[in-house]
Amino acid sequence: MTKKITIEPVTRVEGHGKVTIHLDDNGNVVQSRLHIVEFRGFERFVQGRPYWEAPVLVQRLCGICPVSHHLAAAKALDVIVGAGTGDGLTVTGEKMRRLMHYGQTFQSHALHFFHLASPDLLLGIDADPAIRNVIGVIKEFKDLAVQGVMMRKFGQEIIAATAGKKIHGTGAIPGGINKNLSIEERDSFLKGADPMNIDKMIEWAQASVDLFKGYHKDHTDLIDNFAAFPSSHLSLVRKDGALDLYHGVIRAVDSEGKKILHDVDSQDYLKYIGEEVKSWSYMKFPYLLEYGKKDGWYRVGPLARLNTAEFIPSPMAQKEFEIFKAYTNGKPNNMSMHMHWARLIELLHSAEMMKELLNDPDLQKNDLVVKGTKTNEGVGMLEAPRGTLFHHYRINDNDQIEMANLIVSTTSNNEPMNLAVRSVAESYMNGQKEITEPMMNAVEVAIRAYDPCLSCATHALGKMPLEVSLFDSKNLLIDKKRT
Amino acid sequence: MSKPIVATTALASCFGCHMSLLDIDEKILDLVELVEFHKSPIDDIKKFTKQCDIGIIEGGCCNSENVHVLKDFRKNCKILISVGECAIMGGLPALRNGIPIKECIDEAYLNGPTVVESNKEGILPNDDELPMLLDKVYPCHEVVKIDYYLPGCPPRAELIWEALVALLTGNELKLPYEVVKFD
Numbered sequence: 091m092t093k094k095i096t097i098e099p100v101t102r103v104e105g106h107g108k109v110t111i112h113l114d115d116n117g118n119v120v121q122s123r124l125h126i127v128e129f130r131g132f133e134r135f136v137q138g139r140p141y142w143e144a145p146v147l148v149q150r151l152c153g154i155c156p157v158s159h160h161l162a163a164a165k166a167l168d169v170i171v172g173a174g175t176g177d178g179l180t181v182t183g184e185k186m187r188r189l190m191h192y193g194q195t196f197q198s199h200a201l202h203f204f205h206l207a208s209p210d211l212l213l214g215i216d217a218d219p220a221i222r223n224v225i226g227v228i229k230e231f232k233d234l235a236v237q238g239v240m241m242r243k244f245g246q247e248i249i250a251a252t253a254g255k256k257i258h259g260t261g262a263i264p265g266g267i268n269k270n271l272s273i274e275e276r277d278s279f280l281k282g283a284d285p286m287n288i289d290k291m292i293e294w295a296q297a298s299v300d301l302f303k304g305y306h307k308d309h310t311d312l313i314d315n316f317a318a319f320p321s322s323h324l325s326l327v328r329k330d331g332a333l334d335l336y337h338g339v340i341r342a343v344d345s346e347g348k349k350i351l352h353d354v355d356s357q358d359y360l361k362y363i364g365e366e367v368k369s370w371s372y373m374k375f376p377y378l379l380e381y382g383k384k385d386g387w388y389r390v391g392p393l394a395r396l397n398t399a400e401f402i403p404s405p406m407a408q409k410e411f412e413i414f415k416a417y418t419n420g421k422p423n424n425m426s427m428h429m430h431w432a433r434l435i436e437l438l439h440s441a442e443m444m445k446e447l448l449n450d451p452d453l454q455k456n457d458l459v460v461k462g463t464k465t466n467e468g469v470g471m472l473e474a475p476r477g478t479l480f481h482h483y484r485i486n487d488n489d490q491i492e493m494a495n496l497i498v499s500t501t502s503n504n505e506p507m508n509l510a511v512r513s514v515a516e517s518y519m520n521g522q523k524e525i526t527e528p529m530m531n532a533v534e535v536a537i538r539a540y541d542p543c544l545s546c547a548t549h550a551l552g553k554m555p556l557e558v559s560l561f562d563s564k565n566l567l568i569d570k571k572r573t
Numbered sequence: 574m575s576k577p578i579v580a581t582t583a584l585a586s587c588f589g590c591h592m593s594l595l596d597i598d599e600k601i602l603d604l605v606e607l608v609e610f611h612k613s614p615i616d617d618i619k620k621f622t623k624q625c626d627i628g629i630i631e632g633g634c635c636n637s638e639n640v641h642v643l644k645d646f647r648k649n650c651k652i653l654i655s656v657g658e659c660a661i662m663g664g665l666p667a668l669r670n671g672i673p674i675k676e677c678i679d680e681a682y683l684n685g686p687t688v689v690e691s692n693k694e695g696i697l698p699n700d701d702e703l704p705m706l707l708d709k710v711y712p713c714h715e716v717v718k719i720d721y722y723l724p725g726c727p728p729r730a731e732l733i734w735e736a737l738v739a740l741l742t743g744n745e746l747k748l749p750y751e752v753v754k755f756d
């Protein structure tokens with residue numbers, strides 16, 4: 091049965107994220123749900139479009155990490171045009187794309203930490219909401235805010251130099267890339283006037299990791315116990331087990347670290363992954379087929395990546411990785427708030443990788459595109475800032491897209507975000523008759539750890555509009571609050 | 574004189590236009606001195622508590638909630654600006670306008686390769702908590718009166734900055750050909 095479609099503007103509440111909580115007769119939480127209320131329908135409307143439009147069309151699902159969609163689509167089309175997967179491109183093609191992707195990860199992680207998470211950490215989770223935002227941080231911690239703004243700017247400039255535009259560029263094309271990096275562009279990043287150069291970025295990224303570690307020491311209980319729960323973790327890893335954000339094989343580990351998906355080829359993802367549909371959310375629930383809908387769910391994103399990878403192939407981030415791993419004695423880290431820690435280690439890694447690439451003369455070569463024998467289907471995967479991203483296309487003989495399937499990062503975190511909300515609901519709501527302010531904020535903090543990008547699935551800046559409704563055992567609404 | 578008050582929202586959109594606003598980089602520090610931000614995803618204010626001078630709208634209307642928010646913005650802002658192609662003419666989400674909505678839903682939840690086996694029961698999103706989808710994606714000016722339009726996908730950061738400065742100073746904004754035709 092489909093929902094009745096009408097253009098009649100029904101007046102409803104505002105909010106892209108909505109939480110409902112149901113209580114039993116004793117006032118204990120029996121059900122909590124995070125509803126995602128956005129629907130686009132791109133799987134259908136890209137059908138019939140020429141395949142080479144995919145990298146520029148589909149990135150317009152998300153302006154926060156468009157490069158991820160741009161590159162995942164291009165990678166799928168590499169397969170379709172016969173340029174192979176991952177290592178099939180020319181060195182310049184692959185390295186330009188990698189530089190674009192590390193620039194993107196750098197800007198997105200900086201945005202997330204400074205613009206979004208830092209108000210809670212620096213100003214306090216229970217600070218007055220009127221000042222607990224990025225503007226508050228700008229006013230109170232100007233130097234730090236400037237660092238955040240400039241780090242994001244640096245990443246965006248890298249994207250502009252590799253993709254042609256800061257947002258919704260055109261750099262990646264099927265089989266390669268449409269430009270290389272000029273000496274002038276390279277030098278502007280290597281030797282730019284303070285602070286806009288890569289050495290400063292590495293220094294600031296390291297300082298961000300240190301800032302978090304200091305905060306963790308002072309707020310151990312919050313960071314370790316808030317919304318923590320065991321789960322499986324999934325990501326791409328390089329064939330030798332290294333962290334690799336651009337290309338790799340799919341690996342998943344359970345909460346104890348046992349491998350449950352053994353480094354499989356991304357082209358075969360359909361053998362391993364399915365998606366469950368639930369009537370109360372537009373966002374689907376991916377799971378590992380072998381473990382079924384109930385137990386097969388997993389987390390993706392920075393935390394998952396540091397749980398699946400065996401090492402980080404850049405020296406400063408590797409050092410921080412060892413400290414991170416030692417904290418859980420080498421076992422997977424299941425603490426939701428440690429997602430911020432993992433994200434900052436990746437911020438540092440991205441800065442180091444950008445430096446390595448900028449110093450690589452391959453970026454000035456002119457062999458940009460590979461041609462091969464065309465096929466009609468391809469899968470493109472990479473590690474977007476928020477986690478594993480799947481793009482899958484099939485084309486017809488007229489070069490039109492016939493089928494498109496996408497699993498965006500936030501979708502894989504659907505069940506984990508619901509569990510995080512449930513854990514907060516249980517600790518704050520059991521036996522309560524009304525929704526308290528601390529509980530509202532706690533729900534947001536839990537969701538925000540996942541950095542949900544609910545424009546593919548909410549709003550990255552500040553707080554997403556959130557509505558929480560509380561129902562008693564007879565399904566009567568007893569309280570409702572909006573942030 | 575008190576600072577002009579600015580509110581922003583993102584409807585059926587990708588958030589890229591807000592990101593482009595952030596791409597003014599260091600000028601963000603000037604901007605928070607020049608204007609007061611009211612209801613916006615970049616701060617914590619979720620409800621209108623006062624009349625605003627400028628409302629920045631990103632994205633068109635694809636569901637009942639977008640319509641509700643847009644009307645609320647019209648009521649509470651003296652000037653509304655449609656920023657970006659989605660607000661101006663529906664943008665990428667409007668690609669669905671030629672297609673029955675049922676086909677879009679079926680493809681996403683019944684026929685796609687990761688759901689075809691996993692959703693044999695044929696479950697579809699259908700819940701009181703989900704807003705009604707509209708039959709089409711509507712540009713903002715078909716729903717409420719819009720005062721200004723800023724082209725691009727997204728409009729480049731400098732253009733957003735110049736437009737705000739022009740509005741605040743009462744000067745005319747220059748829109749060169751390439752800004753209108755490309756972005």
Ligand code: SF4
Binds near residue numbers: 150153590657660725
């Ligand atoms: S106009 Fe472009 S950048 Fe702006 S919301 Fe629409 S797709 Fe995103």
